[in-house]
Amino acid sequence: MTLYLLCMVLFCIGLYGVLRKRNIVKIIIGIAIMSYSVNLFLVLLGYRFHGRAPIDAHDQTITNMVDPIPQAIVMTSIVVGLAMMALLIAISIRIYEKYGTFDITKIKKLKG
Amino acid sequence: MKLINIIPLLIIVPLAAAFLNSLFGRIIKRLGGALALVSVVISCGFAVYARIALEAVPDKILVYKIGGWVPPFGICMVFDGLSSLMLVVINLAAFFIMIYSLNYMEKYTDKTKFYTLFSLMVCGLNGVALAGDLFNLFVFLEIASIASYALVAFGTEAEELEAALKYAIMGAVASSFILIGIAFLYGFTSTLNMADMAIVLSQKHNIWVVSFVSVLFIAGLGLKAAMIPFHAWLPDAHSSAPAPVSAMLSGVLIKTLGVYSLFRILFNIIGASDNYLGMLMFLGAVSIVVAGVLSLSQMNFKRLLAYSSISQIGYIVLGISLATPLGIFGGLFHLFNHSIFKPLLFLNAGAIDYAGGGTDLDQAKGAGRFMPVTAKTNLIASLSISGIPPFNGFFSKLIIIIACAQKAHFGYALCAVIGSIFTLCALMKMRKFIFTEDAETERKRAFKEVPFGMAFAMVCLAFLCLSAGLILIPELRVFISDAADVLLNGTGYGDIVMRASLK
Amino acid sequence: MAQLKPGMSIIVQSISRLTAGMILVFGMHIILHGHLSPGGGFAGGVIIALAFVNLLIAFGAKTGISRVSENLASNLETVGAMMFLTVALLGFLGGTFFLNILSKGEAFSLFSAGTIPLSNISIGLKVGVGLFAIFLALVILEKARK
Secondary structure, X not given: OHHHHXXXXXXXXXXXXXXXXXXXXXXXXHHHHHHHHHHHHHHHHOOOOOOEOOOOOOOOOOOOEOOOHHHXXXXXXXXXXXXXXXXXXXXXXXXXXXXXXXXXXXXXXXXX | OOHHHHHHHHHHHHHHHHHHHHHHOOOOOOHHHHHHHHHHHHHHHHHHHHHHHHHHOHXXXXXXXXXHOOOOOOOEEEEOHHHHHHHHHHHHHHHHHHXXXXXXXXXXXXXXXXXXXXXXXXXXXXXXXXXXXXXXXXXXXXXXXXXXXHHHOOOOOHHHHHHHHHHHHHHHHHHHHHHHHHHHHHHHHOOOEHHHHHHHHHHOOOOHHHHHHHHHHHHHHHHHHOOOOOOOOHHHHHHHOOHHHHHHHHHHHHHHHHHHHHHHHHHHHHOOOHHHHHHHHHHHHHHHHHHHHHHOOOOEHHHHHHHHHHHHHHHHHHHHOOOOHHHHHHXXXXXXXXXXHHHHHHHHHHHHHHHHHOOEOOOOOOHHHHOHHHHHHHHHHHXXXXXXXXXXXXXXXXXXXXXXXXXXXXXXXXXXXXXXXXHHHHHHHHHHHHHHXXXXXXXXXXXXXXXXXXXXXXXXXXXXXXXXXXHHOOOOOHHHHHHHHHHHHHHHHHHHHHHHOOO | OOXXXXXXXXXXXXXXXXXXXXXXXXXXXXXXXXXXXXXXXXXHHHHHHHHHHHHHHHHOHHHHHXXXXXXXXXXXXXXXXXXXXXXXXXXXXXXXXXXXXXXXXXXXXXXXXXXXXXXHHHHHHHHHHHHHHHHHHHHHHHHHXX
């Protein structure tokens, strides 16, 4: 139970980074921490007591394996997070070219 | 070809068009637009044909099993009344916007990437509408969202990049919330199939997981749907994007990714209680009034249209969360209507921009005198969105107000009427500046009518605005009442899908 | 910003040249054994991409881009995606979308499990070249800014 709560604490740390930091790069790192914590939570959901890795071979039985579905979900989620990070970093590099700063309090052309 | 084989083609055809575009688009110059147009025509034809053919199917539901695996062991695609309504909405809007963008994107470089991203977005939207598995829904939602972040930043001006950054960061946070909600639901029910999850959840009697997950989904999917208080990204993103992208985002994306996903999960899987539906009604009513007020003071007419989008989403959310047959019918009918006249309004704004008027109300003064097609279609769309009879907006807003009054929520009905008045004022302000004042003389020479492709798309959408009120006659009413029946069934969705998947 | 010397020192360049082949072979092993042991398309693809990124960092951007240009990377990535879509469409020959139509073979051997190794290879190609193309795009953006 405490492991799940610690994953939620990690999620809140990432959320704090997105909400309170002024540098765009730190905000992007906050988003990355949030997605890592969700992946960790998903993998921990699959654990069974005295389970072993869900790999089948000639001499293994398929009882007492951990759950393989969250592992497939996490694979997909990591790829999606990778695409999101690449897009965010490319946009923020272009913003640095146009505005000359990474500070979000100074990137304020659109108002109202 | 049999109806059941058409269902995966709705996802494959735009995906194949996107990949072929990105491979051959640089070699053959005109290929990009032609390939994307052909794929959108094919998927639009399939969607309309499948909707008409669905009437003959018993139980009005089709389940396509991918790879032949029977759910809950395999992934399935579900084509029922609600999915078919969303598919017709998505593909019809994409068809007209694609015709428009063949002419509009001449002013941008690197058109191949635009058509690739547009086809990927259409593929993602079709996948969300057809998903029968919760994680499949999430993956297609991400495909459509990431394609839209890249499309908003397409022109790479300073304002577009800033708007795209805000939209992307807020969208990433919302996606994390949605994924945590899915993780909790999986941990509690140990299945990812939506139908199986509905059956399992209706048998267990635990309370706290369902409440926690409802709040997470309202936050995450509410941000994708741009309800108040999650609306802050929408005015920037929809006003800085190129006009076809704004039309697609405002007309289709916020409704499919936000409203459809939220109500599919809340009604059919979790079986929402009255507390959460009451909260959604309140948020919808607040959206109508606050966004209506905010749209009155804008001097940039695309921003004005973006705020009125938030207001109309409030109508849809208010209508559907009433959970009565009339209310859900009104909400879904307003969803269909809004995806006809809001793209038309944004395409008009794009036409004024294309003719050299810029996006400020002061700069575009008097542009409409020289552009008759744009002026007449704008008149039709403005009257529709304000709810003037006999255009289609009148009927859907009337049904929502009557449904509110039937459930004795007179405050919300009053909010809906006030919002309609605000919308009328805002659109009349836009028309006064652009279409009835006189232009300055040195700009008069630049304004001329738009090319044929853009005019054709606008006229077709205006014609649909005029005739969509005919959906209320009893033969055509099944188009929307089938979708309303699916939502009213609630968690009975699980049994129906499981029975249909055994055939 | 100070003018960067092309690439890194001679020690790093020789070691990169020696180990790039081994990293590629390791990546291909993980892709091909995707149905027998953990890994599969995505993990193997990332390892293949890292081999190329290693060479790019060691030898400097100009040499790297002249060997694998961004057009080639983008086209190869789309070829990988089209291969995956073709493998999925082959299922239509048997009835439904994405059906596994090749013979399943005997369990736990390398040439078994139907179309799953083909999907793994396509995904490995796409992810590997795609990740390298993202890296190339950011490098070219940085060079154009100076």
